[in-house]
Amino acid sequence: MPLQRLFAFSSLAFLAVLAFSPVKNALRPYRSIQHEFARIGAIHAPSMRAAEVYRERPIAIQQIWIPELQDRVDRCTTCHLGVADPVMALAPQPYREHPATYHTPRDIQRVGCTTCHGGEGLATDEGDAHGTTADAASPMLPLDYVEAGCGRCHTANEVPDAPVLSQGRAIMEKNGCYACHAARGHEDFRSDAPPLNTIAMKTGGEWVRRWLSDPKAMDPNATMPNFKLASEDIDALSHYLFARQVPRELEQAITAAAAAPAGDSAHGKTLFAEARCISCHTVEGKGNGSAPELSKIASRASRAWLIAFLHDPHAFNPQTRMPQYNFSDADVRDIVAYFEDELKDFEAPQNILEPLRVKQRLAEHGEKLFKSAGCFACHGGVKEGERFGPDLYGIGDRKATSLDFGRRTDLPHTLPAWLAAKVTAPRSFASGLKMPTFPLDATQRRAVVTALLSSAAVPVPEAYRSAPVQQASIIPAGQIGSLISRYRCLSCHQIGSKGGDISTAPLTFEGSKVNHDWIASYLTVPYSIRPILPERMPILHIPAEDATKLADAISMLYVDPAIPDDPFAGRPASDADASEGQRLYTTLGCRACHIIGSAGGYYGPPLSDTHTRLKPGWIYRYLLNPQRWRADIRCPNYGLTDTDALRLTAYLETLSAPASPAAPAALAKAKEVAR
């Protein structure tokens, strides 16, 4: 009998255990979430029938399975049921509709959720899925860094609709992070820090000391970070820099310049303004800021060095973005005289430019420091494929458990927190760390962390990668190539996918855009096409012969076959067309941005000299779709018909520059602006 009882009891216990499983399932949180979703949906549904659909939804795990994307299974939609449901636009989380982005809702099934947001796709429990538990294997990206998700597929520096990511990638490029850290896609990065082989003849011991203790304090445009060097290390490094041999030709050039007669400061001032140095430099903060601040230049470099440098900057630094200005000897002396009169640090001590008397022992110690502190990574001497710091491959997928938090016990054990602290105070983790501190504000740091988090350990499959279309950059060899290099066109202009973005005008199809004779005259004496921009084409004093050669090359090489030579296709526009075009110009409101004659806005270029400057085929093609020329152009697409675009072209073609060339007037204006 007792045996029977025992059997009965164990059977019941077995049944109870069996029953526990469906009970547990019935109580899983997602089920009540799905019930609530149905309730909210039924309340806000636009019709009775739609409400019924919400009510009749079966309660079940939902998933997005993408075999071709790293065999991803995302069950996030088990709770986030409303991601693609406009009825849920204002619903509380987890039901709310996903914010509108380029990829949502259209690509949810193709991309899934964890591709962008991180997290554990298979989990159906909030804590596991979001990875909020300590040392979770794959935690979600915090919303502050959510654009890092975009960067998994979009590898270009500039990612549309991802301003934070784009800013972060630009900051990393500009601050030379890749000089020390290897990163995918930046294998060829070379810092544009200057070579340091003329320091002994350029500046003084006191200036170097000040610079090394805080570069940003000496020049707000400095990209060199603060290495927080000890006073004796600064001494040693200074002695090493002053002990370095100045190359013979440069030494001769500087010595010769020291004997140059005094210059005319007033004339130098005019030349300086005309040259538009602030298109790259700044003077008291005014200007582009991609090159050094010049308001204290005469307390930074010696007169002889400045004269020799302005004569031939490329001899001093073959990588410099500074173009060769064809200044005469007297012009250079005048400009440097102006620097000495006005652009100097009036509070600096007398000895700021006094050369250091080298102590060999210190210099030897300094040379070791130059290597051990990693100065060489930016200032030359780094070998191919060799990087000073740890690589950044897949940094965005590092597990929190693999990170060394060192002394930073205050930090949450997450990758974003670790990266943010690394960027903010790199040496706070342990003593002896070498990474310098970069002068970034909170917004910039967030951007950099976003960029770092976008670096995936395993790149997404080819089909998911979105790299920008690489446009061919035609830079001919020989004479034209050396002129393009001499005048450093690529420092400001883009040609294909190469070049800087200081100028708003890419040269890729310049030959189809502007007239040959206009280019030649513009290169000889440039004027401000858009006076509101602080960056303008500098007056490089290009000789007519060079200007003609460049104009020939531009007209021949930089052409877009899609732009017709004659938009009117052999049937010239009539006067009626032109006057109809003029009417369109008024009714469309073009004058809001453009000046014709004396009236109009400052936003776009003045159009009074259209016929002289622009080719009709280009105008016509531009009017049909301005963004085709440059994706970020601000001129709106008016959705013009072909006929209207032709009429407007016909009108604009009637506008010619006055008989006297615009150049002298512009030059006079430049001088006036300079004052």
Added chain:
Amino acid sequence: MRITLALLTSLFVLAACSKPARAPGAASPPRPGKYEMEIGKEVYQRYCVGCHGDSGAGDGFNSFNLDPRPRDLGDPAFQKTKSNADLADAIRRGGSGVGLTSLMPPWGHTLDDRHIAAVVLYIRSFRR
């Protein structure tokens, strides 16, 4: 039988205690999307700021060349009378599309609906 019932009940109770169901609807209250706001600011800073100015007051550097001057977008009366759809429509079709000055261009061929919605959201933040 009574034992069984008691056992099962206690199991139910235990299970219910171990996994408390999430209080439905208790999640964070709705707020304007931060991401849309950032995109809206981005679009505004690129295309609108030249005339409408940083704070939407109609004092951008180019506004001084325009007659009529650009609208003060922060004006509470303006913000109140215009619906999001009105604002989007004026952006899409431009001034001449909605019976105002043609100096405000139409952006419907340049910006897509999502960008226009985002910039409308951003314009709402100018309300004084």
